[in-house]
Amino acid sequence: MMSSLFQFLFGLQNPARRPPLPVPRPSSPEFVTVLADKQVKEGEDVTLQCQTNTGHVTVTWEKKDQKLCCVEGKHRTGKEGSAIFLEIKKAELGDEGKYTVTIQNSSGSASCSAMIIVEINEWRTVQWKQDPMISALKNFRISSGDVRELRFLLHGPVGAGKSSIINTIKTIFEGHQFINCLTASALTGESFTTKFEKFNVGDVPFTFYDVMGLEVNESKGVHPDDIINALKGHVPNNYEFKACTPIDEDNRNYILNPTLNNKIHCLVSVIPADKISMMEEEVIQKMRTIRAAASKLGIPQVVFMTRVDQVCTMTQKDVTKLYQSRKIKEKMTECSNRLGVTMNCIFPVKNYHEETKPNEQLNSLMLEAFTQIVHSADDFLKRNSNQQKTVE
Structure with a gap:
């Protein structure tokens, strides 16, 4: 009994003999702000952005429920601290659709979505009076x-x-x-x-x-x-x-x-x-x-x-x-x-x-x-x- 107590006290005084502390799990990822729907004219740039409660996440993007294939010069994705964004250059009709971002770490995952709607040139006029x-x-x-x-x-x-x-x-x-x-x-x-x-x-x-x-x-x-x-x-x-x-x-x-x-x-x-x-x-x-x-x-x-x-x-x-x-x-x-x-x-x-x-x-x-x-x-x-x- 005394021997065990001695070993314990000795371990506290000697860091080399101290038992390893458990690594804390990261916070479960959540959105502080979610993606917002965007309406953009053809040829304009558009950015989807959201804020998370933690920066320790991996990020994936989907378009119309399929993994987004980023094209160089067209798409740019990034993470700045707890902010996550997707930039689309010179929006075209093919860019219209639902976009989903998923954040994930060892504690869980979360997703949110938004629509990008691309306005085409007005092809018929109406008298709105x-x-x-x-x-x-x-x-x-x-x-x-x-x-x-x-x-x-x-x-x-x-x-x-x-x-x-x-x-x-x-x-x-x-x-x-x-x-x-x-x-x-x-x-x-x-x-x-x-x-x-x-x-x-x-x-x-x-x-x-x-x-x-x-x-x-x-x-x-x-x-x-x-x-x-x-x-x-x-x-x-x-x-x-x-x-x-x-x-x-x-x-x-x-x-x-x-x-x-x-x-x-x-x-x-x-x-x-x-x-x-x-x-x-x-x-x-x-x-x-x-x-x-x-x-x-x-x-x-x-x-x-x-x-x-x-x-x-x-x-x-x-x-x-x-x-x-x-x-x-x-x-x-x-x-x-x-x-x-x-x-x-x-x-x-x-x-x-x-x-x-x-x-x-x-x-x-x-x-x-x-x-x-x-x-x-x-x-x-x-x-x-x-x-x-x-x-x-």
């Missing part, structure tokens, strides 16, 4: 004296935003939130619209017609023949659609000899930007069939691409950046390819959804598209009126 457009539309006069109102038919898949477009346009012209046009349920995917329903717009001579959404199954949704008959003017207001039995001459409601007042003057295809990639080919084919029939009738056609804020963070934050978004242009191109419609006939729009107060930028975007279909419809009436005069 609503009053001049509202005034011009309110003073608009239909070129054909025999036609009381311009008639627009909206069609597209269930949940595309057809009814929401009507609500938004009525909100703009009637000066208050309009929500009387029921919209498709996002949960059930079922259309509230069952009839060929007419909606007037304030005190201007414009009328929208809403129809059931197109679906894959022949026993569900509106039949393409019903939409084609509506284009021709054979379908009366409030006619209730029957999915498997399109209206024909044997139906007592069928308008046998329609006038220009009964016909549709412009067909508006409605496509959701966030779902265009997932749309069934059968639904796309139905829309192509309807568009082909409209072309034979000489009826102008445009596409309203809705839900743009759901596919682009930059647009979600600031709708005036819409035509500087690579993502929006990609979706427009995809829409053009799938439907077979030219890019200049596609208009990205945003409907009122969560907003409860007027939004001038949202209104202006919709008014730009609306003004286009008004002039297209009136041009259709001019052509048809001239043809009638020539026959007479």
Whole structure:
């Protein structure tokens, strides 16, 4: 016992005999500040930076969940004390995406991510002042004296935003939130619209017609023949659609000899930007069939691409950046390819959804598209009126 005590005391006095002390573990790595999303113009430099609680870490970077391959002269990564950074020189479209940094030591690891969004040169301009457009539309006069109102038919898949477009346009012209046009349920995917329903717009001579959404199954949704008959003017207001039995001459409601007042003057295809990639080919084919029939009738056609804020963070934050978004242009191109419609006939729009107060930028975007279909419809009436005069 005394010998052991002696050895212990001797060890304390003699550092050479002292037992080694345990090496303290480093602090578990944490972020004091995280990476922030960056929006940058094409050609500008951009830096992602964050702060950690310790400098004793190894750092790895990923782009779109893949290890970042740094290019000399393009990327520079570094660590200064507890600060970590990634520099990207002369940002290009290919630099857009999610970047993730991971810090690690023997005590653990932590990660954080941020988006880099690269603005491309604006390829289409919008008048972001609503009053001049509202005034011009309110003073608009239909070129054909025999036609009381311009008639627009909206069609597209269930949940595309057809009814929401009507609500938004009525909100703009009637000066208050309009929500009387029921919209498709996002949960059930079922259309509230069952009839060929007419909606007037304030005190201007414009009328929208809403129809059931197109679906894959022949026993569900509106039949393409019903939409084609509506284009021709054979379908009366409030006619209730029957999915498997399109209206024909044997139906007592069928308008046998329609006038220009009964016909549709412009067909508006409605496509959701966030779902265009997932749309069934059968639904796309139905829309192509309807568009082909409209072309034979000489009826102008445009596409309203809705839900743009759901596919682009930059647009979600600031709708005036819409035509500087690579993502929006990609979706427009995809829409053009799938439907077979030219890019200049596609208009990205945003409907009122969560907003409860007027939004001038949202209104202006919709008014730009609306003004286009008004002039297209009136041009259709001019052509048809001239043809009638020539026959007479």
